[in-house]
Amino acid sequence: MSEVVRERRAPYVAVIGDGDPRGPDAHRLLEWAEEIGLELARAGATVVTGGLGGVMEAASRGARGAGGQTIGILPGADPSEANPFVSVPIATGLGVARNLVVVTSADAVVAVGGRHGTLSEIGLALRMGRQVVALSSWRVESEHRLGGPRVHRARDPREAVTLVLRVAAHGPLTQPDGS
Amino acid sequence: MSEVVRERRAPYVAVIGDGDPRGPDAHRLLEWAEEIGLELARAGATVVTGGLGGVMEAASRGARGAGGQTIGILPGADPSEANPFVSVPIATGLGVARNLVVVTSADAVVAVGGRHGTLSEIGLALRMGRQVVALSSWRVESEHRLGGPRVHRARDPREAVTLVLRVAAHGPLTQPDGS
Amino acid sequence: MSEVVRERRAPYVAVIGDGDPRGPDAHRLLEWAEEIGLELARAGATVVTGGLGGVMEAASRGARGAGGQTIGILPGADPSEANPFVSVPIATGLGVARNLVVVTSADAVVAVGGRHGTLSEIGLALRMGRQVVALSSWRVESEHRLGGPRVHRARDPREAVTLVLRVAAHGPLTQPDGS
Amino acid sequence: MSEVVRERRAPYVAVIGDGDPRGPDAHRLLEWAEEIGLELARAGATVVTGGLGGVMEAASRGARGAGGQTIGILPGADPSEANPFVSVPIATGLGVARNLVVVTSADAVVAVGGRHGTLSEIGLALRMGRQVVALSSWRVESEHRLGGPRVHRARDPREAVTLVLRVAAHGPLTQPDGS
Numbered sequence: 001m002s003e004v005v006r007e008r009r010a011p012y013v014a015v016i017g018d019g020d021p022r023g024p025d026a027h028r029l030l031e032w033a034e035e036i037g038l039e040l041a042r043a044g045a046t047v048v049t050g051g052l053g054g055v056m057e058a059a060s061r062g063a064r065g066a067g068g069q070t071i072g073i074l075p076g077a078d079p080s081e082a083n084p085f086v087s088v089p090i091a092t093g094l095g096v097a098r099n100l101v102v103v104t105s106a107d108a109v110v111a112v113g114g115r116h117g118t119l120s121e122i123g124l125a126l127r128m129g130r131q132v133v134a135l136s137s138w139r140v141e142s143e144h145r146l147g148g149p150r151v152h153r154a155r156d157p158r159e160a161v162t163l164v165l166r167v168a169a170h171g172p173l174t175q176p177d178g179s
Numbered sequence: 180m181s182e183v184v185r186e187r188r189a190p191y192v193a194v195i196g197d198g199d200p201r202g203p204d205a206h207r208l209l210e211w212a213e214e215i216g217l218e219l220a221r222a223g224a225t226v227v228t229g230g231l232g233g234v235m236e237a238a239s240r241g242a243r244g245a246g247g248q249t250i251g252i253l254p255g256a257d258p259s260e261a262n263p264f265v266s267v268p269i270a271t272g273l274g275v276a277r278n279l280v281v282v283t284s285a286d287a288v289v290a291v292g293g294r295h296g297t298l299s300e301i302g303l304a305l306r307m308g309r310q311v312v313a314l315s316s317w318r319v320e321s322e323h324r325l326g327g328p329r330v331h332r333a334r335d336p337r338e339a340v341t342l343v344l345r346v347a348a349h350g351p352l353t354q355p356d357g358s
Numbered sequence: 359m360s361e362v363v364r365e366r367r368a369p370y371v372a373v374i375g376d377g378d379p380r381g382p383d384a385h386r387l388l389e390w391a392e393e394i395g396l397e398l399a400r401a402g403a404t405v406v407t408g409g410l411g412g413v414m415e416a417a418s419r420g421a422r423g424a425g426g427q428t429i430g431i432l433p434g435a436d437p438s439e440a441n442p443f444v445s446v447p448i449a450t451g452l453g454v455a456r457n458l459v460v461v462t463s464a465d466a467v468v469a470v471g472g473r474h475g476t477l478s479e480i481g482l483a484l485r486m487g488r489q490v491v492a493l494s495s496w497r498v499e500s501e502h503r504l505g506g507p508r509v510h511r512a513r514d515p516r517e518a519v520t521l522v523l524r525v526a527a528h529g530p531l532t533q534p535d536g537s
Numbered sequence: 538m539s540e541v542v543r544e545r546r547a548p549y550v551a552v553i554g555d556g557d558p559r560g561p562d563a564h565r566l567l568e569w570a571e572e573i574g575l576e577l578a579r580a581g582a583t584v585v586t587g588g589l590g591g592v593m594e595a596a597s598r599g600a601r602g603a604g605g606q607t608i609g610i611l612p613g614a615d616p617s618e619a620n621p622f623v624s625v626p627i628a629t630g631l632g633v634a635r636n637l638v639v640v641t642s643a644d645a646v647v648a649v650g651g652r653h654g655t656l657s658e659i660g661l662a663l664r665m666g667r668q669v670v671a672l673s674s675w676r677v678e679s680e681h682r683l684g685g686p687r688v689h690r691a692r693d694p695r696e697a698v699t700l701v702l703r704v705a706a707h708g709p710l711t712q713p714d715g716s
Contacts, residue, residue, distance in 0.1 A: 007615070009626075025323060071625065075711070077641050077665055079546070088608065088625055089546075093641040093665055094634075095453045096306060097276050101638070104614050104630040116305035123299030126356055127275060128614055128630055139320045144204060146294055172614070188437070188447075250446065255460050256486055258367070267429065267446055268367075272486055273455075273489070274460040274632045280459070283435050283451040307435055307451055351435070383681060454664060455634050473683055474663035485633060497678045501698030502562060504652055 011168040011175040012038050012071070012105035014048040014130075016121045017055025017114040017137070025136065029113040032135060033058035034065075035157040036110055041068025043165055048073065048106045050098065051089060055112050073102045099178035104128050108168035110160050111137040111151075122151065122160070129172035133164045149173045180240045190347040191250070192219050193285035193309075195300045196234025196293040203248040204315065208292040211314060212347060213241035214336040215289055220247025222344055227252065227285045229277065230268060234291050236332035239264035252281045275299070279334070283307050287347035289339050290330075301330060308351035312343040328352045369526040370429070371398050372406040372464035372488075374479045375413025383494065387471040390493060391416035392423075393515040394468055397427025401523055406431065406464045408456065409440045409447060413470050415467070418443035431460045434452040454478070462486050466526035468518050469495040469509075480509065487530035491522040507531045543638035549608070550577050551585040551643035551667075553658045554592025554651040554674070556629040556714050563674065566592060566650040569672060571599035572694040573647055580702055585610065585643045587635065588619040588626060592649050597622035602630040610639045633657070635652025645705035647697050648688075660686065670701045686710045 012112045015036055037047050037059035047063040047178035051072025060070040072086030075098045078106055082089035092098045099117060103109055103125035109132045111118055115159050120141060125132050131149045152167070154160035194215055200208050216226050216238035226242040228235035230251025239249040243264045251265030254277045261268035271277040278296060282288055283305035288311045290297055301319060303312050310328045318331055331346070333339035363518055371524050373394055374382045395405050395417035405421040407414035409430025419426040430444030439482045440447035450456045457475060461467055461483035467490045479497050484490060489507045498509055510525070512518035552573055561573050574584050574596035584600040586593035589610025595609040601622045609623030612635045617627035629635045636654060640646055640662035646669045648655055656675050663669060668686045677688055689704070691697035 012616070023323065040180065069625075071627070079549070079642070088606075090608070090610075090627060090638065090642045092638045093453060094455055094638065095451060096303070097279050097452055097631075097634075099303075099306075100276050100279075100631065101627065101629045105616070105627045107616075108239070113323060115323075116302065116327065119319060119321075120299065120302030120306045120492060123295065123302040124275070124278075126295035127278075127299045133617075136322050139318075139322070140298060141318045142294070142298075143290060143318070144202065144294075145314050173630075180552060191437070217459065248446075250448070252448075258370070258463070258465075267427075269429070269431075269448060271459045273458065273634055276452075276455075276628060276631055276634060279452065280448065280450045284437070284448045286437075325531045377695050381681065384619065387597075454661070455637050457661075457664075458637075472682060473679070473681075474685065477677060477679075478657065478660030478664045481653065481660040482633070484653035485636075485657045494680050497676075497680070498656060499676045500652070500656075501673050501676070502560065502650060502652075506653065 010044045011108070011165065012106045012108045013045045013049050013164055013168055015055065015059035015112065016050065016102065016109060017112040017119050018118065019050070019052045019053050019056060021113055025113065029055060029136065030058040032157045033112045034062035036112065036161055037062025037068070038066050039157065039161040041066035043161065045165065045168070046071060048102060049086070050075070050102050051086050053083060056115070057083035057085060070176040071105070073098050073105065074095050085168045100124050103130055103140050106130060107171055108164045109133070110135065115138055126150070131173065133167070133168035135160045181288060190224045190287070190344065191227050191285045192224045192343055192347055193288045194234065194238035194280050194291065194346025195229065195281065195288060196291040197297065198229070198231045198233040198235060198293055200233050205293065208315065211336045212237035212291045213289065215340055216247070217245050218336065218340040219283045220245035222340065224344065224347070225250060227281060227313050229254070229264070229281050232262055234293070236262035250284070250286065252277050252316050272357040279303050282309055285309060286350060287343050288312070289314065292316055305329070310352065312339050312346070312347035314339045369466070369523065370406050370464045371403045371522055371526055372467045373413065373417035373470065374408065374433050374460065374467060375470040376476065377408070377410045377412040377414060378491050379412050379471055380425050383471065387413060387494065388416040390515045391470045392420035394470065394519055395420025395426070397515065397519040399424035399518070403523065403526070404429060406460060407444070408433070408460050409444050411441055411496045412487070415441035415443060429463070431456050431463065458482050461488055464488060465529060466522045467491070468493065468522045471495055484508070489525035489531065491518050491525070493518045546615055548582045548645070548702065549585050549643045550582045550705055551639050551646045552592065552596035552649065553587065553639065553646060553655050554649040555655065556587070556589045556591040556593060558591050558650055562650065566673065567595040569694045570595035570649045573634070573649065573698055574599025574605070575603050576694065576698040578603035580698065582702065582705070583608060585639060587612070587639050588623050590620055592651070594620035594622060608642070610635050610642065636656050637661050640667055643667060644708060646670070647672065647700050647701045650674055663687070668704035668710065670704070672697045
């Protein structure tokens with residue numbers, strides 16, 4: 001019976017965004033996602049995504065380019081649906097409910113652009129106490145004073161990485177949340 | 180073998196919000212939720228909530244006061260956790276993932292105040308093509324142009340009910356969404 | 359503010375089985391499911407199913423024929439996928455994970471025939487402390503002694519209804535279960 | 538932009554069983570689980586478990602002892618709940634619904650003993666087309682002829698590993714399943 005001593009785990013950071021970005025910003029979003037993946041991997045973080053295309057693939061490609069570990073939490077039941085830059089595919093069979101797993105399995109989240117699915121992940125991340133860094137993504141603002149985790153806005157990929165690694169190091173902010 | 184002809188189903192409207200609102204707005208939010216429940220039931224709609232306290236209970240109480248049907252989609256496994264104004268308790272055992280069921284089971288959604296869980300439901304509703312009416316709740320805004328369902332802001336309970344019944348009548352807006 | 363006194367809730371009984379039974383037994387299974395739905399409704403129970411065809415539709419048809427309430431917990435996001443005998447459709451968007459909701463929302467479960475999805479529901483029901491009555495369905499047997507809920511075998515629809523109403527009245531058997 | 542060529546992925550095998558086995562068989566089950574984990578890792582397979590104690594921990598310990606990768610699909614939201622032999626913790630926040638992810642993320646499944654949760658995983662595995670090898674676990678038998686995946690019984694850990702690697706190599710058996 002071999003004993004393993006658990007070392008401090010490297011942070012898991014989810015990178016979320018559009019699986020098929022279009023329009024004038026698409027190219028820039030993909031470049032940013034790739035740079036974020038690269039810098040996260042250089043910093044020793046594991047990159048978690050939804051495992052499909054677009055921003056998810058770009059972030060995974062960046063991370064793999066730096067030799068990082070990339071986890072892909074897939075909506076379907078077939079691991080081969082993962083993009084080729086996912087090193088650990090997790091086929092969930094959950095459909096949209098896999099969005100909860102994407103953010104809960106991470107210590108903190110970076111949103112790069114994104115549509116309604118990304119907004120759902122931002123909300124679920126905050127609900128689970130995970131802090132979110134947003135780069136050209138959703139602005140969300142409550143009309144009431146709220147404590148707990150929040151969305152931090154970044155101006156560029158470098159700032160996004162710096163911010164997300166800082167909040168990830170503190171782990172989830174636990175909070176009572178009956179909503 | 181008896182045959183049943185399916186009539187046009189009455190709309191299902193989810194009312195979402197804080198399970199335990201506090202602060203100076205709490206009383207007003209609960210009053211609004213109760214009025215919304217009442218008006219929805221008067222209009223023949225079924226009220227769907229997360230089945231617990233606060234805004235969920237107030238909306239259910241309002242609807243029951245008008246003789247309406249109230250569905251409570253509970254996070255836990257015990258139907259007796261439902262507030263006493265839920266006529267159809269659905270114990271899911273899903274925890275936070277039940278938020279997806281709350282909004283998907285409805286044709287449209289009204290958010291009254293709310294914290295991070297409510298934001299997650301707004302995001303999931305949009306992801307599933309359900310339109311959302313927000314009353315003193317979250318402002319969410321993309322930095323990109325998006326089609327599909329959106330968040331409509333209401334100024335008072337009456338406007339919220341009018342708006343949500345109008346969008347509910349058109350059903351979900353289907354959309355490709357890879358995010 | 360109207361107050362509602364919660365009366366003892368009528369039992370919720372899930373009827374599970376094949377959505378498209380084939381082979382020499384198919385006709386008999388559908389007849390049995392319809393009779394079970396009818397008898398459950400006569401006894402005042404609400405019938406819960408997965409909302410689709412085959413055994414689910416037959417049980418719902420039987421229950422509606424006796425004026426009963428029928429809940430359909432659908433895998434998809436479209437309530438109109440429910441069979442026409444579902445009075446309360448719940449579109450979950452969960453795919454196969456909706457099987458957990460079918461059994462957790464019920465006080466006890468009757469399995470009529472069924473394939474692998476039905477076996478998953480039997481397992482999930484037991485895991486959630488719900489007792490199961492099996493009619494021409496799966497035999498499941500542990501090689502170890504286990505306490506808690508179990509599968510009771512019935513010989514005909516009448517015995518299935520008698521048994522399931524008896525175990526439903528006692529509610530879930532709670533149990534520690536780390537497996 | 539670095540390109541990664543996807544090589545044939547090593548098989549993912551889920552090892553499922555009791556999180557806290559008791560009784561006269563407990564010690565033997567844990568030894569078997571550890572041996573199965575060890576042999577799977579030696580064969581190059583990734584071991585997937587539910588990430589907690591008992592059989593899950595023993596299988597992970599065995600696999601880590603041979604330098605293997607171990608994925609732990611946790612029910613809760615805290616990755617530190619994983620046993621110390623999990624190299625890739627996935628905190629899902631799904632509760633019992635994580636059982637679906639444990640089996641769907643694997644190519645095939647070995648059940649070692651187990652209670653009702655294990656039975657639910659066996660059922661879900663078959664539902665998702667994954668073949669199951671059972672070692673001193675549940676006997677499940679349909680009263681009808683069924684095609685598709687099935688439960689193969691093994692007499693000892695070595696046979697379990699041989700069998701599960703064989704069926705894993707063929708991947709999921711797809712099947713229409715409306716049940």
